[in-house]
Amino acid sequence: MTDQRDLIARAARVLPGGVLGSHRSGPDLEFVVRDARGPYLWDADGKRYFDYLLGSGPMLLGHAHPAVVEAVQKQAARGTTFMLLNEPIIELAEEVVRAVPAAEQVRFMSSGSEATFFALRVARAFRRRDKIMKFEGGFHGTHDYALMSTSPRSPKAFPAAMADSAGIPHAITEEVLVAPYNDLATTEALLAAHHHELAAVIVEPYQRVIVPQPGFLQGLRAVTQRYGVPLVFDEIVTGFRLAYGGAQEYYGVVPDVAALGKVLAGGFPLAAVAGRADIMRHFDAALEGSPDYVWQAGTLNGNPVAAVAGLATLAELRKAGVYQKLFATGTRLRDGLAALARRHGMPAQVSGEPPVFDIIFTDSPIVDYRATLTADRRRIALFNEECLKCGVVKAVNKIYVSLAHSDADVDATLAVFDAALAAVAARTT
Incomplete structure (x- = not known):
């Protein structure tokens, strides 16, 4: 060796x-x-x-895990990726809809960063607004809109955003507003001032290892509903971990859209955006050419190997x-x-x-x-x-x-x- x-x-x-x-x-x-x-x-x-x-x-x-290994080995012998509909991915989508309270429809991709990226893109298409609100310290992947005020050593006054990486265009910092997690009063004030320009509010319902204070998520849900701003839960970490229905089930708060990953595919590259059908409809390729269409595609999206790994994992979690x-x-x-x-x-x-x-x-x-x-x-x-x-x-x-x-x-x-x-x-x- x-x-x-x-x-x-x-x-x-x-x-x-x-x-x-x-x-x-x-x-x-x-x-x-x-x-x-x-x-x-x-x-x-x-x-x-x-x-x-x-x-x-x-x-x-x-x-x-033996159940996951067996499922993957069997599927690999029948084909590993098609970029076409296949039975395992349909079954996995059905299980996500059964499990996740916000999920009426599901769109698959290959990573958690893609899931939050497309959750925000579809929210912008739905609202026809550009700006996003996130919470200081929240991690939503590594795309440009996500890497804002994730780990600032010298934070700015709210709602100013700070890029966490070189190579992010300065203009994007103007499209992201930052609020303090667990501070409902400040968040409400920021939403009151900026709701007319917001496409979505994205939050880790359980942010890194910071537990939401009683009433925070419920209040956030209420104020986003009041202003008609879609609420996106980043459940890449919490999905299927805090409960089978994720943080939505565990904390009893249902968003409009959720980003899922990690546990969803049992160690294989698969993630998903799940949410209200009237928002998810923007992914429908029948809309191509219209101002409502959200382009989303990927070579390995919905591959059956990851799907059977996910199905085997979720079957174990239902026991x-x-x-x-x-x-x-x-x-x-x-x-x-x-x-x-x-x-x-x-x-x-x-x-x-x-x-x-x-x-x-x-x-x-x-x-x-x-x-x-x-x-x-x-x-x-x-x-x-x-x-x-x-x-x-x-x-x-x-x-x-x-x-x-x-x-x-x-x-x-x-x-x-x-x-x-x-x-x-x-x-x-």
């Missing part, structure tokens, strides 16, 4: 930064995945890791007791981490819902993005580094829990968290 150090060196020569995106493990901590099963990863040198990154969320069942198990595992891990932080005397908040949460090193309650700016970034980086050294992989700012994680896995992970917090305390106090 190829030596891991050699693989990392080869990656550095042909991949910018030697990585696949923004996720970096840190100096001397990069590794190459050789195998993954259940809640575990193995690197090219054979070291095993507890996986709480889960491919950035899609692997809710764990890696290489009795599945979400109770997920929440029990997540609650035990989340509350255990919070208890350890208190025991080590660390100023920290363990923020989020049981299936996905994180530790944030601050005394401030985490109610919005600006509260996260009070966090000790060095401690966050050290905690992640110490976890990885001890064989626990997590996202930079999230801990994803899977149905494959057992009680024994949680015990072992909490032991790693304990050691990591001790190391952080020793290096920073």
